[in-house]
Amino acid sequence: xxxxxxxxxxxxxxxxxxxxxxxxxxxxxxxxxxxxxxxxxxxxxxxxxxxxxxxxxxxxxxxxxxxxxxxxxxxxxxxxxxxxxxxxxxxxxxxxxxxxxxxxxxxxxxxxxxxxxxxxxxxxxxxxxxxxxxxxxxxxxxxxxxxxxxxxxxxxxxxxxxxxxxxxxxxxxxxxxxxxxxxxxxxxxxxxxxxxxxxxxxxxxxxxxxxxxxxxxxxxxxxxxxxxxxxxxxxxxxxxxxxxxxxxxxxxxxxxxxxxxxxxxxxxxxxxxxxxxxxxxxxxxxxxxxxxxxxxxxxxxxxxxxxxxxxxxxxxxxxxxxxxxxxxxxxxxxxxxxxxxxxxxxxxxxxxxxxxxxxxxxxxxxxxxxxxxxxxxxxxxxxxxxxxxxxxxxxxxxxxxxxxxxxxxxxxxxxxxxxxxxxxxxxxxxxxxxxxxxxxxxxxxxxxxxxxxxxxxxxxxxxxxxxxxxxxxxxxxxxxxxxxxxxxxxxxxxxxxxxxxxxxxxxxxxxxxxxxxxxxxxxxxxxxxxxxxxxxxxxxxxxxxxxxxxxxxxxxxxxxxxxxxxxxxxxxxxxxxxxxxxxxxxxxxxxxxxxxxxxxxxxxxx
Numbered sequence: 001x002x003x004x005x006x007x008x009x010x011x012x013x014x015x016x017x018x019x020x021x022x023x024x025x026x027x028x029x030x031x032x033x034x035x036x037x038x039x040x041x042x043x044x045x046x047x048x049x050x051x052x053x054x055x056x057x058x059x060x061x062x063x064x065x066x067x068x069x070x071x072x073x074x075x076x077x078x079x080x081x082x083x084x085x086x087x088x089x090x091x092x093x094x095x096x097x098x099x100x101x102x103x104x105x106x107x108x109x110x111x112x113x114x115x116x117x118x119x120x121x122x123x124x125x126x127x128x129x130x131x132x133x134x135x136x137x138x139x140x141x142x143x144x145x146x147x148x149x150x151x152x153x154x155x156x157x158x159x160x161x162x163x164x165x166x167x168x169x170x171x172x173x174x175x176x177x178x179x180x181x182x183x184x185x186x187x188x189x190x191x192x193x194x195x196x197x198x199x200x201x202x203x204x205x206x207x208x209x210x211x212x213x214x215x216x217x218x219x220x221x222x223x224x225x226x227x228x229x230x231x232x233x234x235x236x237x238x239x240x241x242x243x244x245x246x247x248x249x250x251x252x253x254x255x256x257x258x259x260x261x262x263x264x265x266x267x268x269x270x271x272x273x274x275x276x277x278x279x280x281x282x283x284x285x286x287x288x289x290x291x292x293x294x295x296x297x298x299x300x301x302x303x304x305x306x307x308x309x310x311x312x313x314x315x316x317x318x319x320x321x322x323x324x325x326x327x328x329x330x331x332x333x334x335x336x337x338x339x340x341x342x343x344x345x346x347x348x349x350x351x352x353x354x355x356x357x358x359x360x361x362x363x364x365x366x367x368x369x370x371x372x373x374x375x376x377x378x379x380x381x382x383x384x385x386x387x388x389x390x391x392x393x394x395x396x397x398x399x400x401x402x403x404x405x406x407x408x409x410x411x412x413x414x415x416x417x418x419x420x421x422x423x424x425x426x427x428x429x430x431x432x433x434x435x436x437x438x439x440x441x442x443x444x445x446x447x448x449x450x451x452x453x454x455x456x457x458x459x460x461x462x463x464x465x466x467x468x469x470x471x472x473x474x475x476x477x478x479x480x481x482x483x484x485x486x487x488x489x490x491x492x493x494x495x496x497x498x499x500x501x502x503x504x505x506x507x508x509x510x511x512x513x514x515x516x517x518x519x520x521x522x523x524x525x526x527x528x529x530x531x532x533x534x535x536x537x538x539x540x541x542x543x544x545x546x547x548x549x550x551x552x553x554x555x556x557x558x559x560x561x562x563x564x565x566x567x568x569x570x571x572x573x574x575x576x577x578x579x580x581x582x583x584x585x586x587x588x589x590x591x592x593x594x595x596x597x598x599x600x601x602x603x604x605x606x
Contacts, residue, residue, distance in 0.1 A: 018121040019502040021479060022136075024113045025550060027203035028089075029184065030102045035090040041110030041191060041200035044087050048076045048547050051102030055091045059084040076546045085199075103483065107550055112137045112191045114202035116183075121503055122323045123210045125178055126242055133185045134168040135202065140191035142167050142200070152182040175210035178245070180496055182207045182482070207482045209498055211317045214249075214278070214286055214326035215241040220310050220333035225291060230342045232294045234272070234333065236313060238326055240284035249278045250414065251315045252322065252452070252511060253290045257333070259300060260307040268311070270296035270352075273511075275318065275414065275452045288315060288326075295352050298344035308333040318414040321498050322507040374432045375462050377401040377606045378424060382440025382472075384410055384494040385582070388591045389439065397597035398437070400606065402427050410495035413441070413448045413508060420445060424456050433459035435467050435606035439591050440559070440581065441500060443470025443522060444508065447567075450516045463605045469573070470522045471600075472557055472581050472590045476564040477505030479551055502564070509567075517569035521603070524565045525576040525590050526555035544580035544587060557581040557590065573599075 026040040030053065037060070038044070049055045057077055079087065089104055112135055119130040131149070135142045147162035147169035162169040162185070175181055186203045217238040225231035234255060254273035258266050272292040280286045297303070310333055315326040345352070379389035379401055389403045404423055411419070428434050434456035436446040446468045449455050460467050474481075481500035498504035527544040543549040544558030555562045559581035566572075579590045591597070 018118045019477070019506050020115045020117045021204060021206050021482075021502055022113050022115050023202060023204040023479075023551075024111075025105045025107045025203065026186070026201040027106075027184070027205070028104045030091050030100055030104060032100055033092045035088055037086050037088050038104070038106040039086045039199060039201055040106045040108030041112055041202075042085065042108040042198050044079045044084050045107045045109060046076055046078055046105075046550055047087060047089070048105040048550055049089070049091075049102060050075075050105070050547065051100075052094060052098060053091045053100040053102040054094055055089055055102070055104070058088045058090070060086045060088050076550070105550060108200070110191050110198050110200045111139050112142060112189075112200040112202055114185070114187055114204045116185060116204045116206045118206065118208055118503065121208070121321065121507060123175060123181075123208050123321075124213045124323070124325075125175055125210050127213075128172055128174050129208070129210075131171040131173070131183055131185070131206065132168060133162070133171065133187060133204065135187050135189060135200070136167070137191055140193045140198075142189060142191050144169065144187050144189040146188045148186045150184045152184070153177075153179060178210055178212050180207060180209050180498065182496075205482045206503070207496060207498065207501055208503060209319070209321050209323070211319075211323050211325055212244050213240060213242060214244065214280065214315065215239055215284075217288075217310075217313050217326055217328040217331050220308075220313075220331045222308060222333055222335040222339060224339065225294075228291065230294050231291050232297070232339070232341075234290040234292060234310065235287060236290065236310065236331060237285065237287045238328075239286070240280070244280055244284040246280050246282045249280060249286075249315075249325070250318045251276060251278050251288070251325065252318060253278075253288050253313075253315050255290055255313040255331075256311040257292060257296070258309045258311050259297070259302045260309065261302070266309075267300060269300050269302065269308075278315065286326075293352050294341050295345055295349065298341045299348065299352070301344075303341060304335055304337050304339040306335070308335055316511075319412060321504050322511060373400075373402075373428055375400065375460075375606050376427050376432070376434050376456075377463075377601065377604050378420070378427070378434050378436050378456075379403040380420060380436055380438040380442030380445060381405075381407065382438075382442050383497055383500060384408055385440065388582070388589070389437075391592050392594070392597045395594065397594055398601045401437070401601070404442075410497050412497060413444050413499045414452075416441065416445045417448045417453060421449060421453055421455050428456050431459065432456050433461050433606060435460050435463065435604040436469070437600050437604060438468070438470040438473065440472050440474065441497070443468070443473030443520070444475060444499065444505075446470065447475075447512050447516055447520055448508075450519065451512050460605045464603045465605050466519075466521045466571075466600075466603045467605050468520045469600050469604065470520065471573075471596070472525065472560055472565065473522055473567075474500055474505060474560045474564055475509060475522070475567040475570075477502035478560050478564060480548060480559060483551065505564075514569045517567055518571070520567055520570040521573055522565070522567055522570055523573035523576065523596070524555075524560070524562045525557050525579040525581075526562065527558075527580060527587055528578045544585045546586075558585045 149171045221235045257269045310331040316322040381388035
């Protein structure tokens with residue numbers, strides 16, 4: 001990258017490959033009263049019933065019957081004592097007024113698993129996507145005999161065809177409109193080991209948004225920034241090639257500005273990336289205003305007479321898994337001869353090194369206060385959460401701290417970040433400093449703020465060394481985010497947030513640079529046994545919640561698996577025992593450990 005100091009190398013939006021979502025259960029979605037059989041493979045081990053409805057589970061081979069409690073929530077039953085290969089589940093309404101809306105999971109002793117992935121995670125409206133579903137096993141030779149798939153969009157289910165190829169099946173689908181799509185896939189077949197041949201039945205769920213493309217960028221005009229001194233606007237315009245809905249799209253914009261001098265080769269001047277709004281007209285035309293520090297131009301010896309272009313221009317939709325909605329490998333850029341540039345600095349300054357130094361603070365309606373607290377530790381809760389940090393705050397675990405409290409909400413990382421910034425200005429004012437101590441999605445939100453926005457995090461100057469600290473954050477997503485059981489864990493309706501799914505988190509994480517990750521400190525926990533931050537004083541049983549234990553790989557905290565809580569490039573605090581993700585699980589919540597809370601409090605920079 002010509003002309004880029006190492007710390008200013010453009011990270012772009014490195015979208016990770018679509019992660020493989022692995023499941024070892026058979027699942028049925030139930031929306032009406034009735035009976036059905038489940039035969040996961042081998043001996044049925046466990047049945048989990050989640051959602052609204054009363055159910056009876058019957059062992060067909062031995063006549064045993066267990067009734068579930070009639071309630072809204074989740075119940076797990078162990079059937080290993082019955083040694084049955086098939087169970088029948090009968091589901092009925094809780095009352096005449098309330099419809100059935102439940103999901104039933106069953107696991108068996110056969111080790112077959114199902115892996116789901118989307119070939120290209122950039123899913124666009126009216127463009128075909130391909131979903132791969134593969135049966136895997138470490139102990140048996142598998143043969144897939146049947147495959148089926150259902151896509152659910154805005155509550156409507158459509159059966160789509162699945163083509164079997166060896167131990168895999170491909171599902172192809174063209175999303176007709178923008179929005180969230182949920183695919184439920186089922187593979188059935190046989191698993192042959194040295195001793196026996198057994199039937200297996202596996203189900204999986206994968207979700208993806210589809211977004212409207214804005215097509216190619218076709219021109220760029222460089223102009224002075226009317227808001228930020230010493231900045232320029234790279235005003236890129238284009239027009240969608242297909243159906244495009246008029247309105248405002250919130251996107252991540254990125255590009256490299258290239259200078260062309262008559263006596264030399266093209267030179268990369270600087271990279272910029274930040275969040276902005278793009279207004280789309282009725283005819284599909286749009287303009288995106290990218291900000292860039294103008295000192296880079298004068299520092300590289302360029303002026304209004306130079307010729308310019310943009311390289312690797314890209315817009316990615318923040319509400320749609322950071323799918324690329326507009327791009328161009330090269331765009332000509334024109335600059336008016338009246339363009340005034342700042343005096344060339346003698347060396348690269350700190351504000352130039354921050355490629356997002358033009359990060360605007362979102363417009364807020366911060367209430368007027370007579371006096372702000374100049375420095376505070378901000379305690380952030382997570383997705384659909386209640387009062388996560390308040391017990392510790394009331395107990396005195398934290399000093400100079402304020403807890404954010406917009407509870408029981410579902411929102412993307414970007415929407416959540418804007419809320420937090422607006423709230424922070426009511427606490428520390430427009431010039432105060434802060435550090436963030438976060439739980440669950442709150443940790444992703446803190447990293448998002450530091451990457452894309454100007455905020456009080458940039459003005460942290462007192463205390464110790466850690467600006468962002470988190471516990472139980474699914475930096476790489478959680479398998480539960482795509483499943484209906486997710487809302488039942490918290491006792492209320494939780495809408496799907498794609499940023500928390502495996503594929504959504506992977507796409508989001510691709511935009512978080514190492515310079516931000518290195519400022520994050522994070523920890524993980526599990527039930528008991530295994531890791532040792534809190535002792536190992538309990539029997540070796542790391543299950544936090546018997547309902548989610550079937551769906552997560554060990555070790556896990558009831559919602560987040562340890563391996564998916566890892567933030568590459570960040571600082572790992574450690575792994576603790578006997579604390580779970582949230583209240584209502586087998587052990588106390590992660591946020592109510594006084595020892596860990598004190599540690600986070602003392603180490604915070606704010």
